[in-house]
Amino acid sequence: MPIASTDTLLRVHSVTKSFGGLMALSEVSLSISRGQIYGLIGPNGAGKTTLFNVLTGLYHADHGEFQLNGIHLANKKPHKIAQHGLARTFQNIRLFANMTALENVMVGRHARTHTGVLGAILRTPHARAEEKEIRDRARELLSYMGIAAFAEDLAKNLSYGDQRRLEIARAMATDPQLLALDEPAAGMNATETTALKKLIEKIRSDGLTVLLIEHDMKLVMGVCDTVAVLDYGEKIAEGSPQEVQRDPLVIEAYLGCAP
Amino acid sequence: MDIFLQQIINGLVLGSIYALVALGYSMVYGILGLINFAHGEVVMIGAMIALAMLQALASSSMPIAVIILLSLLVAALVCMALGYAMEKVCYRPLRNAPRLAPLITAIGLSIVLQNIAMIAWGRQFVAFPLQIHATQHAIAGASISDLQILIILVATASAVALLLLVHKTRLGRAMRATAQDHRIAGLMGVNVNTIISVAFVLGSALAAAAGIMIAAYYGLAHYSMGALLGLKAFTAAVLGGIGNLGGAVVGGLLLGLIESLGAGYIGALTGGFLGSHYQDIFAFFVLILVLIFRPSGLLGERVAERA
Numbered sequence: 001m002p003i004a005s006t007d008t009l010l011r012v013h014s015v016t017k018s019f020g021g022l023m024a025l026s027e028v029s030l031s032i033s034r035g036q037i038y039g040l041i042g043p044n045g046a047g048k049t050t051l052f053n054v055l056t057g058l059y060h061a062d063h064g065e066f067q068l069n070g071i072h073l074a075n076k077k078p079h080k081i082a083q084h085g086l087a088r089t090f091q092n093i094r095l096f097a098n099m100t101a102l103e104n105v106m107v108g109r110h111a112r113t114h115t116g117v118l119g120a121i122l123r124t125p126h127a128r129a130e131e132k133e134i135r136d137r138a139r140e141l142l143s144y145m146g147i148a149a150f151a152e153d154l155a156k157n158l159s160y161g162d163q164r165r166l167e168i169a170r171a172m173a174t175d176p177q178l179l180a181l182d183e184p185a186a187g188m189n190a191t192e193t194t195a196l197k198k199l200i201e202k203i204r205s206d207g208l209t210v211l212l213i214e215h216d217m218k219l220v221m222g223v224c225d226t227v228a229v230l231d232y233g234e235k236i237a238e239g240s241p242q243e244v245q246r247d248p249l250v251i252e253a254y255l256g257c258a259p
Numbered sequence: 260m261d262i263f264l265q266q267i268i269n270g271l272v273l274g275s276i277y278a279l280v281a282l283g284y285s286m287v288y289g290i291l292g293l294i295n296f297a298h299g300e301v302v303m304i305g306a307m308i309a310l311a312m313l314q315a316l317a318s319s320s321m322p323i324a325v326i327i328l329l330s331l332l333v334a335a336l337v338c339m340a341l342g343y344a345m346e347k348v349c350y351r352p353l354r355n356a357p358r359l360a361p362l363i364t365a366i367g368l369s370i371v372l373q374n375i376a377m378i379a380w381g382r383q384f385v386a387f388p389l390q391i392h393a394t395q396h397a398i399a400g401a402s403i404s405d406l407q408i409l410i411i412l413v414a415t416a417s418a419v420a421l422l423l424l425v426h427k428t429r430l431g432r433a434m435r436a437t438a439q440d441h442r443i444a445g446l447m448g449v450n451v452n453t454i455i456s457v458a459f460v461l462g463s464a465l466a467a468a469a470g471i472m473i474a475a476y477y478g479l480a481h482y483s484m485g486a487l488l489g490l491k492a493f494t495a496a497v498l499g500g501i502g503n504l505g506g507a508v509v510g511g512l513l514l515g516l517i518e519s520l521g522a523g524y525i526g527a528l529t530g531g532f533l534g535s536h537y538q539d540i541f542a543f544f545v546l547i548l549v550l551i552f553r554p555s556g557l558l559g560e561r562v563a564e565r566a
Contacts, residue, residue, distance in 0.1 A: 056446055078445035088446065096439045099432075106429075107436040111448020113429060117457060120428040121420075131429060174448055 009034040009209050010055075010086075010178055015064035015074075017050055017233075024050040026233040027064070032178070032226075037200060037210045039224035039241070041217075043253060046230040048213045049091060052180055056088050057081040068178060082111045087176035089167040091183040091213070097156035101147060101166050104155050105138035108173025141169040145199075161192050165199075172203070179203060180211040185219050197223050221245065229253065261400035266523035267516065272407045272476070274515020275414030279469040280492030281499065281507035282421060283462025289438040289502035290458045292358070296365040297345060298466060299489015300372035301338050303482065305467030306387065306474035307380055309334035313388050335467040342463025343456055351452070369486070376482035384481045387474040410472045417465055418508050424461075425504060434458065438502070487539065491518075494546040500559020509557060517541050 010032040017025040025047045032038045040048050053059040055066060057078035065074040073081050087108075096104050113134055119127035142148040145165040150158055158166060164184055171179055181200070185193045193216060200223055204210055214220045220227060221241040228238040231253040237244050244250055280302055287295045312330035319326070349368055353361045393404035425431035436444040437454045445451050473488065474480040491514065499510025522538035549556060 058442055058446075077450075078442065079448050079450045082446055082448040094440060094443050096436050096443070098439060099435060103432060103435075107432050107444070107447050107449070110429065110433055110436075115429045117430060120424055120430040127428075134429065170447070 007034045008032070009036075010066065010068050010211070012051075012055070012066040013064055015051065015054055015066060016062045017047075017054055017059060018062060023233045025054065025061075028230070028233070028235050029064075030228050030235065030238065032209060032211060034177075034209055035204065035207075036225045037204055037212060037223055039220045039227040040211065040213045040230065041215070041220055041227060041244075042230035045232075046253075047233040048230055049182060050233075051230070052088055052182055052213065055081075055180065056086060079111070082174050082176075085175070085177035086180065087171035087174045087178075088180035089164070089171050089182055089184060091186060093160075093163045093167055095155040095163060095167060095170070097154070099155060100152050101142060101155055101158060102135070102138055102151040104166060104170050105141050105173045106134050108170040109134040109137060111174040138169075138173060141173055142166075144172075145169040160187060164188070164196075168199075168203075172208075176208065178209045178211060180213075182213045183215060184212070185214055185216045193219055262523055263520075264399060264401040266519045268401055268403050268407065270516035270519030271512065272410050272515070273519055274495075274512035275411050275418075276469045276473050276476075276488075276511075277492050277495045277515050278508045278511025279414050279417060279465045279472075280488060281495040281511045282418060282504060283466050284493050284496040285499070285501055285504055285507040286421075286434075286458045286462050288496070289504070290434065290455055291350070293350065293361050294365065294493065294501075295345075295350075295459075295462075296362070296489065296493075297368040297372060298462065299485035299487075299492065300369050300376075301341055301345075301463050301466040301485070302470035302473070302488055302492075303376060303480070303485030304341060304372065305334045305338045305463075305470030306480045306484065307376055307470075307482075308337045308467075309471045310380075310385060310387055310474065310480050317388065331468075331471060334471055335464050338463040338467035338470075339460045342459040342466075346456060346459040351455075369489075373482055373486065380480075380482055382482065384479045387478050387480050406475060410476060413468060413472065417468055421461065421465065422504055422508075430454075430457065491539075491542045494542045494549075497556055498545060498549050500556030503556070503558045506556055506558035513557075514542060514545060517545060 008031045012028060012030045014027045014029055015025055016027055028051060040051070042048055050059065054061045057076055057080070060075045065072060067073065068084055068086055071084055073084055096107060099107070113130050115127040115130050139148065139151065142151050145168060147162050147165050147169070150162060155163065155166060168181065168184070185196055188196060197219055200210055200212065212220065212224060224241055226238065227241050227244045229236050229244060229250050236249045236253060237247040280298065283298050284295065287293055309330045312333050313326065316326045316329065345368065349364050350361050353364060393406045395402040395404050425434055433444065433449045434454055434457065436447065437449060437451055441451050470485070492511065495510040495514040496507050497510070498514060499506025499508070518538050518541045521541040522535040525533050525535060525537055
């Protein structure tokens, strides 16, 4: 029951990736419409993060392709993919630990700014104006995520939850059209997860499309419009949260074979 | 004459040259984790190119100031191109190779560059004709020449400019981000290859400046002048904490002072058994001590690769 929308943002077609003999992704296809919150679930090792790595250019797919906005991005360099509007966060937080929170987000603006070596050395008016714009936008994003108070703290000194928020702020600084979140609720308590749910909804209502990998089923079922299930590198189901929850293949993947 | 103050002045001059070279080592190490042992040869090539330009233009009718500036500019540009080519041709193909491979490549590259210079400029010491008539200024019982003042000023200005670039600009932020995590920097839209090239090119420009200054200071250039200077600057980078640019400056100045004071007093301390020509032992004594007792260096967080 893939959604055949006229306004498809991301279309993934037959992406396959193996590591040695291990088939991490096998002919995975999916399509995400603009403005959706699209969930990707599956048991550990199902290939969810591998798919993220392929989509963001960290891995090259063995074959298959994907398009964002109709632009082919398979096997492009990560910085090119970022410039085309796909940003992500990581399951295990990967901030620039020894830079301040503000600087982390400012690095995220790199994809959308241009000052090069000469501009930086000569401090041209354009370079200075751009630097100010980068700083302002970064502060704005820190406020948006509710962590403006920690702007000048080193990223490694932020609390766990704030580091997660900072990672989202940094990803949003690249002005993505598709924001891919890899287990954002991992390690969060119920209150924090509720806050995260509101945040994801807010991000969507501000015009972004969200691709969400998550193990917290309450969050996935509560926030996603469409959910796809991966198991051993294959997509075994796709549909609304209710449909997916009733799918026998999904139940089998999660709970094992019924006797 | 106040020997102590005089050795401090000499040490600061030498130390600022070490610092410029150490910055190049540290910048590349910070971003790539590679100790570019061919960096010392870039220093030598800088001196040699400036020398060749000065000789070629000596008989022209241009004013001397123009000739000097033109020579410096050409030397810096050649070194920047060399740094760029070095990374692109020799190190980039080995980006994902075991770490020993680029290290050995660096050592090989250093030998190749020395031999090219030997063929081009001969095996003997060549006089460096940049004769700034060194007026001596007396301060508190010691003396400092115009050239020494110039070296300290140029080195300070270059180091400050680099530190500002790295800590205050978009490009510098991208460099620091790349140093911490290549992949994530890439995901932020940073072209990692460009950043690595920039590090090599900037480091080579500083190396060219250092090469010209040291050749002018001693009035001599030699095809192997980069080897020992490079090792000492590497020591300075390790002393300050390799990968840390502030550390490279501190390490360079400290090493210059240690060497200079050591050379000034070694005769008196050993009852004349060792003379000031033993000054080179101090740098390597420092290197050994740092590696044993504080491998991360004075300001560093990371431990230098055994090499």
